Amino acid sequence: MAHTAYPQSYYAASANQAPERPALEGETQTDVCIIGAGYTGLSTALFLLEQGFKVTLLEAAKVGFGASGRNGGQIVNSYSRDIDVIERSVGPKQAQLLGQMAFEGARIIRERIATYGIQCDIKDGGVFAAINPKQMGHLESQKRLWERYGHTQLELLDATQIQRVVATDRYLGGMLDMSGGHIHPLNLALGEAAAVESLGGVIHEQSPAIRIERSANPVVHTPKGKVRAKFVVVAGNAYLSGLVPELEAKSMPCGTQVIATEPLPEALAHSLLPQDYCVEDCNYLLDYYRLSGDKRLIYGGGVVYGARDPADIETIIRPKMLQTFPQLKDVKIDFAWTGNFLLTLSRLPQVGRLGDNIYYSQGCSGHGVTYTHLAGKVLAEALRGQAERFDAFAGLPHYPFPGGRLFRIPFTALGAWYYSLRDRLGV
Numbered sequence: 001m002a003h004t005a006y007p008q009s010y011y012a013a014s015a016n017q018a019p020e021r022p023a024l025e026g027e028t029q030t031d032v033c034i035i036g037a038g039y040t041g042l043s044t045a046l047f048l049l050e051q052g053f054k055v056t057l058l059e060a061a062k063v064g065f066g067a068s069g070r071n072g073g074q075i076v077n078s079y080s081r082d083i084d085v086i087e088r089s090v091g092p093k094q095a096q097l098l099g100q101m102a103f104e105g106a107r108i109i110r111e112r113i114a115t116y117g118i119q120c121d122i123k124d125g126g127v128f129a130a131i132n133p134k135q136m137g138h139l140e141s142q143k144r145l146w147e148r149y150g151h152t153q154l155e156l157l158d159a160t161q162i163q164r165v166v167a168t169d170r171y172l173g174g175m176l177d178m179s180g181g182h183i184h185p186l187n188l189a190l191g192e193a194a195a196v197e198s199l200g201g202v203i204h205e206q207s208p209a210i211r212i213e214r215s216a217n218p219v220v221h222t223p224k225g226k227v228r229a230k231f232v233v234v235a236g237n238a239y240l241s242g243l244v245p246e247l248e249a250k251s252m253p254c255g256t257q258v259i260a261t262e263p264l265p266e267a268l269a270h271s272l273l274p275q276d277y278c279v280e281d282c283n284y285l286l287d288y289y290r291l292s293g294d295k296r297l298i299y300g301g302g303v304v305y306g307a308r309d310p311a312d313i314e315t316i317i318r319p320k321m322l323q324t325f326p327q328l329k330d331v332k333i334d335f336a337w338t339g340n341f342l343l344t345l346s347r348l349p350q351v352g353r354l355g356d357n358i359y360y361s362q363g364c365s366g367h368g369v370t371y372t373h374l375a376g377k378v379l380a381e382a383l384r385g386q387a388e389r390f391d392a393f394a395g396l397p398h399y400p401f402p403g404g405r406l407f408r409i410p411f412t413a414l415g416a417w418y419y420s421l422r423d424r425l426g427v
């Protein structure tokens with residue numbers, strides 16, 4: 001079923017104005033046809049347009065309809081699995097390249113916001129919060145690891161210091177990353193879409209790609225039209241649903257849920273997060289939260305394997321919020337929504353080519369706001385013939401999900417149960 005509107009969320013309710021973008025009708029020709037107008041597609045489009053390519057973006061629903069318009073808004077550096085895991089699975093040169101890139105996505109976001117004047121409530125500063133000594137030890141080694149790759153805007157916080165940045169007694173320490181931060185995610189996507197159009201790029205909404213004719217000159221079909229291109233970039237991530245079966249076999253859509261409170265009185269908002277940093281804890285099934293521009297607490301957490309929409313999101317997330325901030329017990333929840341990210345077995349992104357002219361990037365496994373912006377740059381470099389950084393990503397191992405499409409959900413839920421038990425036991 002075609003989606004003509006955004007799902008209800010705080011972001012949809014506070015979105016900046018955007019034009020209607022008509023569906024593709026008839027035949028058109030371009031250099032690069034990009035499937036999906038989330039951050040991956042939009043970032044790729046912007047880098048390509050800046051380098052003089054002709055670009056057409058096909059979006060099944062609306063710009064930012066997927067995870068990019070629904071996420072926690074947290075600018076989190078590095079990847080869902082860290083560089084030490086990468087170091088163990090690939091050679092030193094590849095690890096060096098990927099390690100150097102681990103903080104680049106956040107810089108790209110800030111450059112985009114500055115260059116194109118995007119209004120998306122950006123704030124600097126993100127905190128990783130440790131619930132137990134093991135997590136604190138992990139943050140200490142993570143800081144050393146990141147510094148080894150030149151990422152130095154990091155500060156460890158002890159129990160007293162973390163209480164000065166977040167008003168809860170749940171944490172015994174943390175790490176502050178001043179190159180992290182937070183944004184209104186849908187407004188970032190809408191601003192990037194406007195930037196794409198300002199450079200001559202074409203975006204068709206309500207235009208799902210339903211078939212790709214793979215040949216020396218690929219053709220992407222939609223219900224009412226087709227795009228002939230030199231290259232295709234597949235950027236549908238967790239919402240791709242069946243277009244490219246070989247990508248689906250090695251990834252799994254998962255839902256995560258978010259609530260937004262009513263706007264908090266200024267003093268209460270300030271008391272919760274005095275510096276207005278965003279916070280995520282270090283659990284495997286993590287909680288993440290921040291203040292919006294109009295001082296709501298936006299609180300996310302939980303994972304639903306297989307991306308079914310849970311019946312009552314507030315019942316799942318509100319208790320998590322109250323565990324962190326019992327002082328919000330009388331506060332009303334104005335919005336609750338869910339969105340899908342794409343999990344891979346290694347929790348590292350999957351980047352590659354299908355044949356010579358179809359490129360893809362997917363599966364950042366929950367931490368994708370920065371990675372997707374970097375992916376756009378790396379894909380654009382590869383299309384221009386500079387594939388060194390693309391190859392560093394493409395060389396990461398891709399594993400099929402155990403159990404195949406039928407049993408991947410129970411297998412993964414079992415794994416998640418095991419990790420959440422470890423979170424609760426603090427081991």
Ligand SMILES: Cc1cc2nc3c(=O)[nH]c(=O)nc-3n(C[C@H](O)[C@H](O)[C@H](O)COP(=O)(O)OP(=O)(O)OC[C@H]3O[C@@H](n4cnc5c(N)ncnc54)[C@H](O)[C@@H]3O)c2cc1C
Nearest residue numbers: 036038039040060066067068071072074209236339368369
């Ligand atoms: C609720 C939630 C909270 C999150 N919080 C954070 C966070 O705080 N920080 C963080 O770093 N990451 C977070 N993430 C992850 C992050 O949002 C994603 O990794 C990132 O937005 C993925 O961007 P994308 O462009 O690859 O995919 P998406 O944004 O999902 O975009 C894919 C687009 O492709 C379109 N599409 C799919 N198939 C087709 C087709 N056949 N034809 C045309 N169009 C198609 C879809 O409609 C969609 O618009 C969160 C994710 C969710 C769901």
